[in-house]
Amino acid sequence: MNKGQVAKTEATREVDDRRGLVEFAANLTGIAELSKEQIELLLDTAEHFREVSQRPIKKVPALRGKTIVNLFFEPSTRTRTSFEIAGKRLSADVQSVSASTSSVVKGETLLDTARNIEAMAPDILVMRHKSAGAANFLARHCSAAVVNAGDGAHEHPTQALLDALTIRQAKGGFAGLRVAIIGDIAHSRVARSNILCLGKLGASVVIAGPPTLLPWRADALGAEVERDMNSALAGADVVMMLRVQVERGGNLNLPSTQEYFKLFGLTEERLARAGEDAVVLHPGPMNRGVEIASAVADGPRSLILDQVSNGLAVRMAVLFLLAGGSARNDESAA
Amino acid sequence: MRLKANIMDAVQIDRALSRIAHEIVEKNAPERVALVGIRTRGVPLAKTLHAKIKEFEGVDVPLGNVDVTLYRDDLSEVAASPVVQATELGFELKGYHVVLVDDVLFTGRTVRAAMDVLMDFGRASTIQLAVLVDRGHRELPLRADYVGKNVPTSIREVIKVACADIDGEDSVSILEAEQAVR
Numbered sequence: 001m002n003k004g005q006v007a008k009t010e011a012t013r014e015v016d017d018r019r020g021l022v023e024f025a026a027n028l029t030g031i032a033e034l035s036k037e038q039i040e041l042l043l044d045t046a047e048h049f050r051e052v053s054q055r056p057i058k059k060v061p062a063l064r065g066k067t068i069v070n071l072f073f074e075p076s077t078r079t080r081t082s083f084e085i086a087g088k089r090l091s092a093d094v095q096s097v098s099a100s101t102s103s104v105v106k107g108e109t110l111l112d113t114a115r116n117i118e119a120m121a122p123d124i125l126v127m128r129h130k131s132a133g134a135a136n137f138l139a140r141h142c143s144a145a146v147v148n149a150g151d152g153a154h155e156h157p158t159q160a161l162l163d164a165l166t167i168r169q170a171k172g173g174f175a176g177l178r179v180a181i182i183g184d185i186a187h188s189r190v191a192r193s194n195i196l197c198l199g200k201l202g203a204s205v206v207i208a209g210p211p212t213l214l215p216w217r218a219d220a221l222g223a224e225v226e227r228d229m230n231s232a233l234a235g236a237d238v239v240m241m242l243r244v245q246v247e248r249g250g251n252l253n254l255p256s257t258q259e260y261f262k263l264f265g266l267t268e269e270r271l272a273r274a275g276e277d278a279v280v281l282h283p284g285p286m287n288r289g290v291e292i293a294s295a296v297a298d299g300p301r302s303l304i305l306d307q308v309s310n311g312l313a314v315r316m317a318v319l320f321l322l323a324g325g326s327a328r329n330d331e332s333a334a
Numbered sequence: 335m336r337l338k339a340n341i342m343d344a345v346q347i348d349r350a351l352s353r354i355a356h357e358i359v360e361k362n363a364p365e366r367v368a369l370v371g372i373r374t375r376g377v378p379l380a381k382t383l384h385a386k387i388k389e390f391e392g393v394d395v396p397l398g399n400v401d402v403t404l405y406r407d408d409l410s411e412v413a414a415s416p417v418v419q420a421t422e423l424g425f426e427l428k429g430y431h432v433v434l435v436d437d438v439l440f441t442g443r444t445v446r447a448a449m450d451v452l453m454d455f456g457r458a459s460t461i462q463l464a465v466l467v468d469r470g471h472r473e474l475p476l477r478a479d480y481v482g483k484n485v486p487t488s489i490r491e492v493i494k495v496a497c498a499d500i501d502g503e504d505s506v507s508i509l510e511a512e513q514a515v516r
Contacts, residue, residue: 044417048419
């Protein structure tokens with residue numbers, strides 16, 4: 001008796017839909033591991049999850065009985081809250097652990113922490129970690145589905161997906177779109193994931209920033225590189241500003257934040273060089289007066305708060321597709 | 335999967351829906367009726383019933399759609415990723431006799447899920463069920479209030495409902511699988 005077939009046959013509606021046959025990945029470690037079809041399935045699913053947050057009862061039973069553990073080894077308010085609310089709106093049981101309250105401060109290794117949490121049989125682990133590749137490492141050692149919520153300067157896939165959803169809503173699609181990403185590209189997992197994601201979806205990406213904050217081989221990712229912000233902005237349909245990581249202090253390789261604003265801050269005058277309908281994105285938290293002027297951040301072209309509500313929908317879609325919507329290895333083997 | 339028989343054509347479907355529309359307004363005051371189609375093929379059927387009630391009674395009853403994907407009890411048993419669609423209920427359910435509309439009534443699990451969606455949106459006076467085909471094999475204690483056609487089936491068979499809006503034609507056919515579907 002194969003129950004999987006019952007569900008499929010009864011629900012002809014799912015079989016009939018072309019995209020209903022896309023299998024989602026077992027983990028979300030990075031955009032690099034996703035196909036264009038999987039990204040599109042995710043965006044389409046997220047689009048419909050927006051409606052759940054408008055309902056009188058903002059909760060659906062899709063992930064009832066599933067356990068999600070959020071492991072945040074780096075500080076985060078927005079992303080952690082977003083993952084927590086996303087899990088709760090899907091009726092999953094959500095537990096968050098942050099570095100300061102975990103046994104990491106007692107010297108436990110990541111693998112030991114993971115094994116201990118694994119022993120409590122969670123279904124999904126969401127992790128943010130300072131080391132690149134930490135999520136891939138966790139995925140290799142855990143049977144739970146792993147979601148990368150940011151690993152070092154490597155990837156931040158849900159941020160790229162929510163940016164893609166925001167861009168798609170504003171522009172209708174990605175073909176022929178020119179996206180300028182400005183700022184600290186070298187240390188930015190947001191930039192890396194976005195370059196990969198937008199490339200797969202068919203947009204062209206141009207990056208600009210101070211030479212000290214540009215990666216050695218940005219062209220290898222598929223992005224065009226400009227030293228000068230104005231040339232990067234010319235004809236851009238989307239301007240994505242990156243956060244200057246002020247807290248990194250000495251590692252910043254910048255003379256001063258004032259000088260940064262003068263050369264790479266997004267002001268209304270600079271924005272005028274971009275396309276007429278250009279929209280502005282920022283992954284947050286913003287440093288007003290460092291990488292972006294308040295007039296732009298709060299202006300009519302800013303989609304910064306749309307990004308936040310889309311972030312919730314994207315994370316609901318990710319959790320849903322990983323926990324319920326796709327066949328996990330153990331099940332197909334059974 | 336091979337075609338075994340065509341059991342309804344466009345004219346027969348239209349007659350069945352006309353009868354169901356009459357039955358709905360016979361049982362309920364038309365101004366308190368609301369129609370809710372279950373995605374995907376319940377949606378065009380609910381639309382047709384809406385037009386017929388308007389034609390027969392001159393009442394424009396509220397019309398909505400529900401997507402039950404997030405309320406299903408078999409999510410992890412579906413091999414490929416199901417596509418979540420929007421639920422659109424543009425009216426308050428309170429005070430209405432809400433008629434859920436679907437193409438095929440089989441195990442009853444979809445209807446159970448649809449009722450849970452409605453419960454989360456508000457308190458309808460009653461929830462009723464209209465289906466084009468009842469094929470039997472219920473796994474839950476449910477029955478339909480309005481049935482287009484009862485089709486006794488074996489578990490090897492599949493009922494395929496085609497709707498003009500989605501499939502280009504209106505028809506109901508019966509297919510047979512190589513092996514039992516469960």
